[in-house]
Amino acid sequence: MTEEIRNGYEQADWQKHYDDNDLAWDLGEVAQPFVRLWEDNVLQPGTLIVPGCGQGHEVIYFAERGFRVTGVDYSPGAVKLLGESLKHKDLNAQVLHRDFFELETAHDQGYDAMLEQTFFCAIRPDQRPAYVETVSRILKSGGLLFGLFYETGEEGGPPFNTTEADIRNHFSGAFDIERLEKCSFSSEKRKDKEWLAVLRKKPENQTG
Numbered sequence: 133m134t135e136e137i138r139n140g141y142e143q144a145d146w147q148k149h150y151d152d153n154d155l156a157w158d159l160g161e162v163a164q165p166f167v168r169l170w171e172d173n174v175l176q177p178g179t180l181i182v183p184g185c186g187q188g189h190e191v192i193y194f195a196e197r198g199f200r201v202t203g204v205d206y207s208p209g210a211v212k213l214l215g216e217s218l219k220h221k222d223l224n225a226q227v228l229h230r231d232f233f234e235l236e237t238a239h240d241q242g243y244d245a246m247l248e249q250t251f252f253c254a255i256r257p258d259q260r261p262a263y264v265e266t267v268s269r270i271l272k273s274g275g276l277l278f279g280l281f282y283e284t285g286e287e288g289g290p291p292f293n294t295t296e297a298d299i300r301n302h303f304s305g306a307f308d309i310e311r312l313e314k315c316s317f318s319s320e321k322r323k324d325k326e327w328l329a330v331l332r333k334k335p336e337n338q339t340g
């Protein structure tokens with residue numbers, strides 16, 4: 133096991149993928165489960181944040197549907213690609229060049245929803261409590277965390293394996309689990325390996 137795999141990625145490791153145009157994780161389009169959630173009226177337009185957004189296919193998809201979207205990524209390569217796509221499409225969305233875990237307090241309770249797509253598996257497992265803390269901080273009470281969690285079934289990472297138990301253990305304190313199921317319409321290479329989750333932030337006085 134290489135040092136990189138044992139320790140996860142630093143910002144420079146991600147940026148190198150953008151420098152080398154090596155974006156193996158990128159589906160090249162919005163992930164179909166998000167299209168389903170939208171078409172099934174699970175989601176209503178509002179403020180939406182997408183951490184670790186990469187090229188931001190989801191940012192674009194939801195900006196086109198009337199959401200006020202904020203994409204966050206700490207790799208300049210991702211920010212540049214998404215900025216160019218938005219400009220090309222003449223679309224409005226905010227793109228922040230930031231470490232998700234260091235979002236300023238101005239973002240606190242600022243979002244109706246957060247979209248998860250290959251970000252939870254991209255961070256080191258020891259950063260997962262900080263993920264839960266940050267999403268709990270920036271969502272409004274009753275806000276939704278929805279997305280896809282990647283069960284790679286493999287050791288090391290990124291991507292780091294995420295099981296159903298991991299999701300329940302990390303999120304059930306601060307979130308009600310409204311939906312958690314193996315996704316039946318994942319992309320071919322993630323078939324049977326994604327958990328589709330719809331989690332609702334509990335009111336502050338009900339967290340435990």
Ligand SMILES: C[S@@+](CC[C@H](N)C(=O)[O-])C[C@H]1O[C@@H](n2cnc3c(N)ncnc32)[C@H](O)[C@@H]1O
Pocket residue numbers: 146147157158159183184185186187188204205206207210230231232233249250251254255
């Ligand atoms: C596996 S890629 C996924 C990109 C995108 N979500 C997708 O599915 O195409 C992970 C992304 O998260 C970004 N990232 C990793 N850690 C981050 C952090 N702490 N704050 C912000 N972005 C981060 C990386 O720069 C990279 O663009």
